[in-house]
Amino acid sequence: MLDINYIRQNPEEVAGMLKKRRQAEDCKSLDELLEYDRERRELIKETDTLKALRNKVSKDIAVIKRTGQGSAEDLIREMKEVADKIAGMDEILGKIEKQMESILLSLPNKLHPDVPEGYSAEENRICKGPVAFDHALDFPLMDHLDLGNKLGILDFERGAKISGTGFPVYIGKGARLERALLNFMLDCHTENHGYTEVFPPFMVNEDSLRGTGQWPKFADQVYYMNEDNLYAIPTAEVPVTNLHRNEMLKDEELPISYAAYSACFRREAGSYGKDTRGFLRVHQFNKVEMVKFTRPEESYDALEKILQNAEAILNALRIPYRVLLLCSGDISAGATKCYDIEVWSPAEKKYLEASSCSNFEDYQARRANIRFKPAGSSKPTYVHTLNGSGLATSRLMVSLLENYQTTEGTIVVPEVLRKYTGFDVID
RNA sequence: GGAGGAUUAGCAUAAUUGGUAAUGCAGCAGUCUUGAAAACUGCCGGGCUUACGCCCUUGGGGGUUCGAGUCCCUCAUCCUCCGCCA
Known part of the structure; x- marks a missing residue:
């Protein structure tokens, strides 16, 4: 498996390798992979923000419950919605990561410079x-x-x-x-x-x-x-x-x-x-x-x-x-x-x-x-x-x-x- | 096949009734030192981020919950005992 960071930073090198291996048709899945990678990082930014909010408010709820000062009802209702939102986004994220993994598992390795180019x-x-x-x-x-x-x-x-x-x-x-x-x-x-x-x-x-x-x-x-x-x-x-x-x-x-x-x-x-x-x-x-x-x-x-x-x-x-x-x-x-x-x-x-x-x-x-x-x-x-x-x-x-x-x-x-x-x- | 116990970082060990993973050793960087040791500080699994930071990670997967190492289901592995067997 290649490192996704390496692929993101050197997409043309990976494509060149695929051509040398006579697997140019896999360049399509390489493009897909990079697109999934972009989507994934976007989604992570959003979910992480929501998760940070949930963690913070959960701590607040714990304080309210412990001290008995005020009611946590509103916060809990609010967090219920946040939790649903997170669950929905995490499901999409999971699907994206599964797709990425399946492409990553099928991509071949780099080639050493000594390897002669040839078909068969x-x-x-x-x-x-x-x-x-x-x-x-x-x-x-x-x-x-x-x-x-x-x-x-x-x-x-x-x-x-x-x-x-x-x-x-x-x-x-x-x-x-x-x-x-x-x-x-x-x-x-x-x-x-x-x-x-x-x-x-x-x-x-x-x-x-x-x-x-x-x-x-x-x-x-x-x-x-x-x-x-x-x-x-x-x-x-x-x-x-x-x-x-x-x-x-x-x-x-x-x-x-x-x-x-x-x-x-x-x-x-x-x-x-x-x-x-x-x-x-x-x-x-x-x-x-x-x-x-x-x-x-x-x-x-x-x-x-x-x-x-x-x-x-x-x-x-x-x-x-x-x-x-x-x-x-x-x-x-x-x-x-x-x-x-x-x-x-x-x-x-x-x-x-x-x-x-x-x-x-x-x-x-x-x-x-x-x-x-x-x-x-x-x-x-x-x-x-x-x-x-x-x-x-x-x-x-x-x-x-x-x-x-x-x-x-x-x-x-x-x-x-x-x-x-x-x-x-x-x- | 049946019963019980266990699995937390490289290793070793913690975590009241559910309240958000603590500590020691090893390792790395730095401070101090002539040098080393000791001591102190930070790092020490993965991800996102220019950065500050944030998120995830308690054998795997799922569920309950605002919140799970902790409760429930399921699978795997290890240990003990019982049964069967080359």
């Missing part, structure tokens, strides 16, 4: 890579589906039977490999990168979704349990960022870094038929997420660190990748700056998104009310929040299986994972 994914800027590792793949390659079927480690068909399309089942060494990947990533972030491990709930309430920005705009992408009014998390970002919702953090405990495993659930409504093959688009997948809370002045350094922490996993696994800086038309609404890491699928001959590292500045902190008192100041200030996948296993698994396949159709387990899997080869 094609205009994202490659800022690193390709980072290659030699896997000697000079033979006819199988894709991850064929490999998974042949080795009996992945079963999409039975997943579809028990749940529906897009719910993969890992079996035998496949299950073990998945668990090894997750454990390796968590250990790496907690032991080498200074993150505190969190194991969060996989279902959250509406306030949590609103805090990170998935609600109300993207509510239709989230699984909802009507009976209990709970949502299945689309990413661990939601519960972990909301750990500190409505909290005043201490300056000395910042920055806070959390790494969390979670299953992630996504409806992917409207995406049917697009990249649906195998692991490319699924409704449930596993991910280790990194989340940071920082002082405002530290957040862009922290973003680079998160990116490095995610890259460290791929370097250790020796999986080829590249890093993109997302353009203004492709970056998500809450982020000011975002890097995507894509891993190389040699069978599909394309890059697959495996991580997204974003700085939200105070956009989520304002929604979720996460503040701290900076040292040397007494004024509460919003923290900056960031997160990055470190990483999502589904696309990572595609790249791992395909890059580590052999001419015999077996998979060599990456060196760093062997102490977690307990085997060197999947055959």
Whole structure:
């Protein structure tokens, strides 16, 4: 959420941002917002005057009642009218503020100056890579589906039977490999990168979704349990960022870094038929997420660190990748700056998104009310929040299986994972 | 699921029969001081206002009242006890 004061003082900047994000049509709601803001402040002036009168006269009434000097009847009758007037105006004010909130919740964040301008994914800027590792793949390659079927480690068909399309089942060494990947990533972030491990709930309430920005705009992408009014998390970002919702953090405990495993659930409504093959688009997948809370002045350094922490996993696994800086038309609404890491699928001959590292500045902190008192100041200030996948296993698994396949159709387990899997080869 | 108790600022604690949120600690600014400490003054949740000031804020929402921390309804969370259960 943007600060209404910032919007009022810099309307043309906000409009420019909306155009850069290819959301120029939202400029209309921006104008509405500013009009509501004017009305609101006018109305507050009037109601505050009436409320001041009511407070004063109420005190007078109290004095009359206490001393028994004279009658308060006239004053009470008068104040009854004032109270009705206030109630009527407050109702209008409430409606205006509700409208404002709904617009504010839907407006995207500012953009960092580094963000390249562009319409779509094609205009994202490659800022690193390709980072290659030699896997000697000079033979006819199988894709991850064929490999998974042949080795009996992945079963999409039975997943579809028990749940529906897009719910993969890992079996035998496949299950073990998945668990090894997750454990390796968590250990790496907690032991080498200074993150505190969190194991969060996989279902959250509406306030949590609103805090990170998935609600109300993207509510239709989230699984909802009507009976209990709970949502299945689309990413661990939601519960972990909301750990500190409505909290005043201490300056000395910042920055806070959390790494969390979670299953992630996504409806992917409207995406049917697009990249649906195998692991490319699924409704449930596993991910280790990194989340940071920082002082405002530290957040862009922290973003680079998160990116490095995610890259460290791929370097250790020796999986080829590249890093993109997302353009203004492709970056998500809450982020000011975002890097995507894509891993190389040699069978599909394309890059697959495996991580997204974003700085939200105070956009989520304002929604979720996460503040701290900076040292040397007494004024509460919003923290900056960031997160990055470190990483999502589904696309990572595609790249791992395909890059580590052999001419015999077996998979060599990456060196760093062997102490977690307990085997060197999947055959 | 049932019964009882609780929720007040960063933390901790007050507020006769309803009369308009008090205090301590921590933090910030200033005065004093060679400097620090102590002491004193102001600030220390949000909004409106050029400003002086004013308004709102006692877990959320609603009601009664001229006036609600206080009375009523409702929801949430925490604690205690009972019941059920992996």
